[in-house]
Amino acid sequence: MRRSPLIRRLMATTLPVALVLGSAGTTAVADPLYARNMSTYGLAGGIDTPTAETLPDGTLGATVSWSDYGRRSSVVFQALPKLTAVLRYSRVEGINDYRNDGYISDRSADLRWQVLDEQGWRPAVAVGLQDFLGTGVYSGEYIVATRTVTPSVRVSAGLGWGALAGKPRTIDSNDEGGTPNLDQWFRGGARPFASVSWQVNDRLNLVAEYSNNDYIAKYSNGAVFQQGEEPDSNLNLAAFYRFGGNYEVGLYTIGGNTFGAQFSIALNQREATYPSGLEKAPAPVRPRPAPQADPEGWSGSWAQDPTAQPAIQTALGDAMRKEGQTLESMALTANRAEVRLRNGRYISQAEAIGRTARLMTRALPPSVETFVITSTADGVPTSSVTVRRSDVERLENTEAGQIAAASALSDAPAGAPGLVRSEGVYPRFRWSIKPYVDLGIFSAEDGVTHEVGAEARASYEIAPGLILTGALRQRAFGNIDQRGPGIPGRRGEHYTPGEYEANPALETTPQGVPRVRSDTRMYTGNNDLVIPELTLGWYAKPAPAVYTRVTAGLLERAYGGVSTEVLWKPANSAFALGAEINRVKKRDFDQLFDFRDYEVTMGHVSAYYEFAQGFTAQLDVGKYLAGDKGATVTLTREFANGWRIGAYATKTDLSAEEFGEGSFDKGVTLSIPLGWVTGQPSRERVSADLRSLSRDGGAQLNVRDRLYDHVRDSHSVKLYEGWGRFWR
Structure with missing residues (x-):
């Protein structure tokens, strides 16, 4: 069998190193090699270099670092005991783009797999991909080993490619980004890096490292940018201080001439503020009296x-x-x-x-x-x-x-x-009034945006399975203002709301793609009362393992119409199949009862499978809001206490040029049960969809109360994962 160049390079580097190091180990089982501090890139590491350490399984964390080279905001998730994933939003200094601001806003993603853990004399070994989906400013790959020398001293050493070797990749000036740079992985020559950490006490950790990063960016149009002052040396130093169990601050120097600071927070979903909860104890079982007594x-x-x-x-x-x-x-x-x-x-x-x-x-x-x-x-x-x-x-x-x-x-x-x-x-009537906060993060153009206001929500359950639901929103303040989509060929410039509404032809891109999501900002910034949702839903069960849903009305803030769904999900099965068909029309931008001209019939068939350790995989294949056809893959991990963290990616028959920046749709979902924070039992959740781009390709309809998540709560896999709470 002929192997690809990438596989041959991996077998020539990573696998031999892992086998040699593994042969020196013993059969003793050691504690996991958990991180002592977070690197400036937002995951377990030294300062700018990686280590083979991990975080406790399920940890969700964030790091913000500042230096003359830029600002990096990272979100890290320990998806598996050995797999670490990072999403990063950076302001990279010294590089100009169409705005000519002297910096660029860059999104990037990392993955790291701990190939071997530390046992006996054998070090932990990890392989990582840095900035493998972004524009490539931080692009690099590495193999690294970490060994505990004494209880307080750890040493890491590895080989790095790309930026980690001081050999930055050439960035395609015309690239839309968002696609893996497979042809560059583990290419371009490797250089060694190393770090030493000294745990002075349970709070203070000191780090010294040898790094090859020279903070240079090269573009295919010949432009070369120095990100801040060139480091005077390869030696970086740092001190990190941990407090409150979950928080960390750090001060560091890069090359002796550039100083920086960072702050990190790490939350492990297993470590709730109130681990046992604050709910009242249940009534005890009452044994039956003897037959002669009753x-x-x-x-x-x-x-x-x-x-x-x-x-x-x-x-x-x-x-x-x-x-x-x-x-x-x-x-x-x-x-x-x-x-x-x-x-x-x-x-x-x-x-x-x-x-x-x-x-x-x-x-x-x-x-x-x-x-x-x-x-x-x-x-x-x-x-x-x-x-x-x-x-x-x-x-x-x-x-x-x-x-x-x-x-x-x-x-x-x-x-x-x-x-x-x-x-x-x-019938049953319920209502609530509470504040809402809409956040936009990871936007290269806007940075962090927000909107705050009040939302009134009500539901009227007319009969079993027949539910009328509605909501009203009133904006109070925020910086998410109404604006039209970007003007083609003039990056950073947008149509005004008046220009966009006055010319219906603008609701189709120059590539002929209907603007189903790229004009999302037209639905924001409204200071008048809006109706984000008003629906009548009918839920039924025509057969023991078959569920149906029909929802009609104002389905979401941008679309109204009819949504129908059928789901086959046996109670004792980890597998499920579903189908959804929607006929929708685009709502007017005031989010009241008027509609625009665009309408579409779209939908998909779905397959679901629940794996061990709380993982659920979902595959949707069908037609999306813009009429494009393709598939969405979603992987979600749910923990016994209700935390959910997932990632999804959608690829359709739209080309990268038709889709625009990002090349295809992708994002991360997060859902935290309110009871985890307050200790009080509640089915309420705080949820977020971290998506850096609003594009027209692969756009789904946002319908509440789809069947799968409602049905699976009481089915075998999820029910028995939480069965430890039966006697709570």
């Missing part, structure tokens, strides 16, 4: 009394309401009870199920032995957990795994014999 209850004769179920259902519903749960309906016989549960409080569905099971032992007569707890979402049953009451009584004070083994999970039918709807559950 012969009527054990005989089941009570079930013949027509007043028995209403009284029991009312008492159980009141108890569940105090736990933040809703008893939507109930079916009761002498030896079996099914409750249909709407979880309104707990991020883990297992906790809601466990607390309901405890309350059932307290509310039901002793003859009822079989508990069926059916979870619902948007009025639709999603799964049923069946457990014997005697197992609940017997296993209350054991580990949650034992009650999991004694339970059975199954698909829930849409209806069940004997189900009686609880009084007062439907």
Whole structure:
């Protein structure tokens, strides 16, 4: 088999080094080699050079560094115990672009894989790609080894290519960016780098390093830029001070003539402010009395009394309401009870199920032995957990795994014999008023932007599965102002809102692509009341493993119409299939009830798979808002406490020139449960979509309450990942 040049280079460098170092190790298992400080590039390292260290699995962090060479703002995520990913937004000094400001704003991304961890005499070894998706200002690759010499001293040494070797890549002046520079990886000649760190105490860490970076940028048009003053030497020095457990400040010098400072924060989702939460303890299981103490209850004769179920259902519903749960309906016989549960409080569905099971032992007569707890979402049953009451009584004070083994999970039918709807559950009206903050980050043109205001949101659940939802927003202040898209051929200049609205021809790019997202700023900066959403949704379950959704109205701030979806998702399967079709029309920029001329039918088919360690992969293939066709790949990791971090990329049949800067759509999603911060149980989340560009290619419709995320909460993979909270 003929290998590519890249594979041959890797086998000639990385693999032999790893094997030689690995042969010197022992079978002893060492603690993970966690970082002592963050580098100026925002990940575990020295100052400007990398190390083979990692962060604790699941850590999400950020670093801001300042020096004469520029400002770097980085977000780091330890996606796996050995895989580190970084997104970076930089102001690079000394380089001019169309704005002639003496600096450029640059976006870049890094990946690092720890090939070997430290064991015995064997050092940890890592391979990394630096700035492999950006314009290439920081582009470089490396192989690095790190060894703990004494408990307080660590030494790192490696080989670097590109900027790390002082041999910067030539940047294509016409490149749109966003594509991996595969043909340059591990090419251009390598040079060594090294660093030494001394952990003075549990807070102070001193670092010295040898670096080859000369901070020069070269362009294909012949321009050469020096990013600040050229370093006087290859020696860099730094002191880093950690405080509060999660925070770090640093002072450093590059080459002896340039000084800098940085601040870092690292949050590990497993280290919540209130690790055990502040929720009230659940009611304990109530053991049944002996048969001779309650012969009527054990005989089941009570079930013949027509007043028995209403009284029991009312008492159980009141108890569940105090736990933040809703008893939507109930079916009761002498030896079996099914409750249909709407979880309104707990991020883990297992906790809601466990607390309901405890309350059932307290509310039901002793003859009822079989508990069926059916979870619902948007009025639709999603799964049923069946457990014997005697197992609940017997296993209350054991580990949650034992009650999991004694339970059975199954698909829930849409209806069940004997189900009686609880009084007062439907119709149901809810509303809230709270502030909102819209942030824009990683924009090379605008930097960090913001808008702050108030949002009123309401929902009216007319019947099970039929929901009217709406929102009103009033802007208070911010620097996200209304403006038209960029003027072709005049970078940095934009159409005014008046020019854009007056000329409908501008709503198509010169390449013939409809402006479905590149005019997003026309929907911002409105000081009048706006309606971001007003929809009527119908959710149903026509078959045990099939779910449907139809949503009509003002679907999002830029589009209105009809969105339909079907999902096949068995309760005990890690695999799911879905399809979505939307017919939408573009809304007017005042975000009220008027529409513009553009309309499109678009949609996709989807495949989902849930892997171990909380990973979910999603593949969407279909037609997007601009009429382009392609696919979106999304990978999300969710932790047991509800944290979600994901990344996605979309490539369609639009060329890089038609798409524009960035070449294809990509971004990072982050969702943090509010309860992780406050300690109080809540299903509310703080979510963000970190996307540097609003482009027309690969644009999806933003519809709330798509089926998959609502359904999977009570299905096997996610339910059992959170099963440790069953007895909470």
